[in-house]
Amino acid sequence: GLSVHGQYRLCSDDTLFAMPETGIGFFPDVGGSWFLPRMENHVGYYLALTGRRLNSMETYTTGLATHYIALGQIPRCLERFMFTEDLSAAGIESVLDEYCEAPNVEDCGEDEVLPHIDAIERCFKQPSIKDIRTALMEETGEHRQWAQHTVAMMDRASPTSLAVTLEQLNRGASLETLQQCLEMELCISRRFMAGGDFFEGIRAMLIDKDMEPRWEQAPTHDQVLEYFAPLPEGEGTLMDV
Template sequence: MKVSLINGVVMGGGAGLSMNTNFRVVTERTVFAMPEASIGLSPDVGASYFLSRLPGHFGEYLGLTGRRLNGAEMFKCGLATHFVPSKKLNLLEKALYSVTTSDSSTITALIDKFTEIVYLKEGSPLKRLDTINKCFSKGTVEEIVLSLEKEIEVNGTEKWIADALNYMRGSCPTSLKIWLRSVREGRVQSIEQCLNRDYNISCHSLRRTVSNDFYEGSRAKLFDKDNKAMWDPPKLELVSEEMVDRYFREVEDENWERLHLPRRSNLPCKL
């Protein structure tokens, strides 16, 4: 049994290491997000496995909008198994060191002694899950954007919708389409299948199989920090299905190898 104690920012690779463990303990200091689409990648490290198993289409929402969640939200949606105040975390860690069994019920009972009840803030997207399901269940990214825009027309501007649209409009169009397909495939696949696909997609991004988007996004967001990435293609409607398909194929290089995962005696954790 593996326990992750998450008391700060957990994004990208950090999420991959912690979200795939059996117990995921968060605090009031925890911040989670998968913002890869903003730099020309798509959520990876098994995200299509653990995000696709969240309520409704909340996983599509998180990957397409880069939305940040706090510890309470992570617990309420199922990304975390326990919420423990940060002031108790050291005590919990010491208690875990004394455990001599891998029995899940024993570990659960121990962690439960340190947990507290948490409540969602009024502006939490989890309180808008009906609208999220309606919009993010659409078949294409273009339809999702259109649905969000219609929500604003009918019900007026809500901050979470405006934030979602602004993020998607500034993110890599190809990455958004890759994520939507990936999370929906992941919903019916094993974690091993998801990790293999994520590795394959990342290889194509790094090798510039289709475009230079990852390097351009990194330049604009992480290095020059001008936030003016020149995506190729620059618009959703210009990203063809064939272009997206190429990311899901194996790399055409005799020296390239598929991801080899070690055999495990235990089953993947359940979200």
Template sequence: MTELPVLVSESSGVGRLVLNRPKAINALNDEMVDLMAAALRRWRDDDSVRAVVLSGAGERGLCAGGDIVSIHRDAKALVESGAGDEEAAACPSAVFWREEYQLNSEIAKFPKPYVALMDGIVMGGGVGVSAHANTRVVTDRTRLAMPETGIGFVPDVGGTHLLSQITDNIGVYLGLTAGSINGADAVALGIADHYIPAADLDAFVTAIEATSVDEALARFTQTPPPSELDAQRGWIREAFAADTVAGIIDRCAAVGTEAADKAAATLRAKSPTTLAVTLRALRNPLPTLDDSLHREYRVSLRCVRSHDMAEGIRAQVIDKDRNPGWDPAEIDAVTAADVDAFFAPLPDDLELTIVGD
């Protein structure tokens, strides 16, 4: 019998969710989201379950995101057919996003300790199932990122909500450049709560089962090493304060350091439209995670039927030529109206609905 893509179990009052697609770095699919949601809904009202622990199978990471190949298939078909919002909302990727964003919301509201072991690669959808948890544990192996702008997409799964709360424009920097951070960075920036060496994770979970989450954290949490990204706050705060992507690139170039030059080069290579839409979202944060997910769904639908998402995935994942042909190709060619279109309301029957508690 083929193993399920999420292993669901209970032991000593602790519910275990193990993402179980290690060859794909546990990338999320519809079945995984359904299995997680069903378990959490059962456990939230089960008095015999006092805590939940999320982890990933294999040695490479918790979760590398979603199924990019299937998203490319939808995007390519929608672009070739000239589809609108209604057709986009009916595609498999949109159905997945509706279920995934609902799960993100339920994780954030889960009433018991939900311990996310953010070990190894934690990207995109992996951030969505972990960084909204009430107990977020990173390790010496953590590599966390919202890499969406690298494929002509915009941070989703509540990513705009998380990034907009990081001070000194570091969230803007990470959202635009799609840069990855380590465990020490994540704690310093407030994206994670506790730092535990990867070698101690099994013993940590055993301690949760034997005692409690608080006692296990007290025993195994360590002070993280200094954050290298935190040390760069000064130039990032100033350079990424510009009102436009072009202005940010100019400010990065003016800084003149290796890190700032790299940031400028990274931005020049990305989809101008994607960057402008991401900047708009991060500069205009919404009050709650659910509000952000609602807006992100609108943006995601517009992305999946846009030229740049189909082209970005083609260049990075399908053909791997790393040479996307963006349209428009120049940052100055992206108009305010172009950006507005990504955020425009959908027909009422197409809008994302977050089911209440």
């Protein structure tokens, strides 16, 4: 959620991170257009377009978390904060560094992102969903099985959500502030909530739970651009952030 924009982002043994919105016919909101395109090697694009869940090891190694603190150390860390008098940035970092350690595979799981980082960069830098999918299908050798699984994850998502999300991330990469990204996301969210795949995704995944959404066909480029058109005056504004 919004905590990903914080200066200090903690993960522990049982941490899971995901941006699964394309799987319910929506898009990565809460400032996803700010932090996702700024992740190295197009990993943010990979997460946004597949909805893949990261374990705590992957959350840490991708930079989404700034500190890993073992589950058993969290009560001690919280107690330390309760009695510290220095709540400056340096003081906070000092406490976190005291309890922070390198995550281990036994407690946090394998890192299955790093072994495919070159393939992620190669495939998810492509300019369209079609090109991304083609690049994935062309992967061979050690990346082949991973690529096939990635295509399968994308195929379960809303085609509209995928196309809008790709445009969202590309635009977000060039915006200068989180505020601008949130303003763009307000426009996008209003268009999604007008109906279509978002309603169908909620029905299939959260209400009826048949897990078989009947998505609309992939949108044209002009239809994608409609999601980013300015809202009519008076339809919604953001407070300063």
